[in-house]
Amino acid sequence: xxxxxxxxxxxxxxxNFFRKRFKSETTEASYWSDINEFCRICGKPFDRINRxxxxxxxxxxxERISEGKxxxxxxxxxxxxxxxxxxxxxxxxxxxxxxxxxxxYPYLKNMAKEEKTARSIPVEEMDALLKAASEDSMxxxxxxxxxxxxxxxxxxxxxxxEEDFMLYDDGAYxxxxxxxxxxxxxxxxxxxxxxxMAQREQHPSLFYNKRGGRLNIMYISRMxxxxxxxxxxxxxxxxxxxxxxxxxxxAYGVSAEQVAGQMGRTEIQIRRxxxxxxxxxxxxxxxxxxxxxxxxx
Numbered sequence: 001x002x003x004x005x006x007x008x009x010x011x012x013x014x015x016n017f018f019r020k021r022f023k024s025e026t027t028e029a030s031y032w033s034d035i036n037e038f039c040r041i042c043g044k045p046f047d048r049i050n051r052x053x054x055x056x057x058x059x060x061x062x063e064r065i066s067e068g069k070x071x072x073x074x075x076x077x078x079x080x081x082x083x084x085x086x087x088x089x090x091x092x093x094x095x096x097x098x099x100x101x102x103x104x105y106p107y108l109k110n111m112a113k114e115e116k117t118a119r120s121i122p123v124e125e126m127d128a129l130l131k132a133a134s135e136d137s138m139x140x141x142x143x144x145x146x147x148x149x150x151x152x153x154x155x156x157x158x159x160x161x162e163e164d165f166m167l168y169d170d171g172a173y174x175x176x177x178x179x180x181x182x183x184x185x186x187x188x189x190x191x192x193x194x195x196x197m198a199q200r201e202q203h204p205s206l207f208y209n210k211r212g213g214r215l216n217i218m219y220i221s222r223m224x225x226x227x228x229x230x231x232x233x234x235x236x237x238x239x240x241x242x243x244x245x246x247x248x249x250x251a252y253g254v255s256a257e258q259v260a261g262q263m264g265r266t267e268i269q270i271r272r273x274x275x276x277x278x279x280x281x282x283x284x285x286x287x288x289x290x291x292x293x294x295x296x297x
Contacts, residue, residue: 009039010046014095018088023134024295026147027127034078035085046085047096054103076111079104080122121240125233129241132231138207139223141196146238148189149174150245153220153238159206162197192296 015032022028039046041060042053061078064070083104089095090102121129126147133139145151155176166173166182172190173182185193200206205214220238228235 009036011095014047014089017092017095018085021088022124022127023131024127026130027123030077030123031081031085034081038078038082047100049103051101051103054107058107072111076108077123079107079111083108084124121233121236121244125231125236126241126244128231128233129227129236133227137196137199139227141192142207142220142223143227143241144189144192145185146241147244148186149183150242151176151183152242153217154178156207156220156238157205157215157217160204161202161206164206165193188295195296 018031019028022031035046038057039049041057042049044053058075058079061070061075065072065075083102086096086100086102086104090100130140130143130147133143142156145156146153151174155178158177159174164175165185166175171187172185172193174185175182197206201208201212203212207215209215209219224238224241225235
């Protein structure tokens with residue numbers, strides 16, 4: 001992974017040990033960003049933190065929530081990642097001082113209720129789902145488009161091969177029947193989609209069943225059950241995967257207007273000009289802020 005280490009914050013050997021558990025750069029980037037954010041706010045390396053540092057960090061994040069800068073679920077996400085990192089290093093030994101404690105776990109007990117109400121998927125479980133689907137190019141591509149571009153199950157089933165996609169100077173977009181403007185496809189998702197299109201059979205619809213027919217919502221639902229089971233995670237819906245797109249955008253500080261644009265909930269009409277960039281395109285700017293990507297399977 002091409003992450004730039006911030007000298008003095010996270011021990012390189014400790015991070016290399018921890019990162020081995022991740023299949024995709026999406027999960028790794030999320031953890032890396034939040035761990036380093038915590039260390040920057042504390043002003044000290046991770047192996048020197050104490051109970052007060054975690055309490056002060058928690059209070060600062062609560063202030064951000066009250067100011068509307070992050071959501072309570074974003075805070076839950078951060079603490080889950082920090083807890084996982086701390087717990088792993090403590091169990092391994094050698095990376096943290098003797099007698100080190102996981103100061104993050106107690107806070108998660110109070111956040112559990114908020115987390116259960118979230119209709120999204122924790123990053124490590126999404127990572128496991130992608131890993132389970134990595135040998136099925138079509139499923140992997142569908143999951144990627146829902147997760148990174150925010151497409152719905154219905155929009156997935158309505159896609160008609162290459163004709164629905166358009167390339168502009170600033171990236172790829174998909175034209176969706178129920179949206180007033182095109183939906184931006186992040187570069188990592190576009191690369192995965194191009195690989196799929198290069199090997200797919202030629203049928204009227206972009207995604208198809210064994211008989212070559214168009215997929216339906218029930219197919220997507222069965223697909224989710226199958227691969228959640230393979231991943232060893234609880235059953236999640238396609239909507240939960242799509243919700244992760246908005247959740248991740250909010251987690252990285254993207255504005256509500258930008259998120260609405262990516263998720264197809266804006267009424268702004270943008271004229272389409274082939275060969276030039278969308279001026280001030282909110283969807284592309286929003287995705288550029290998200291420091292994550294999905295690897296090809």
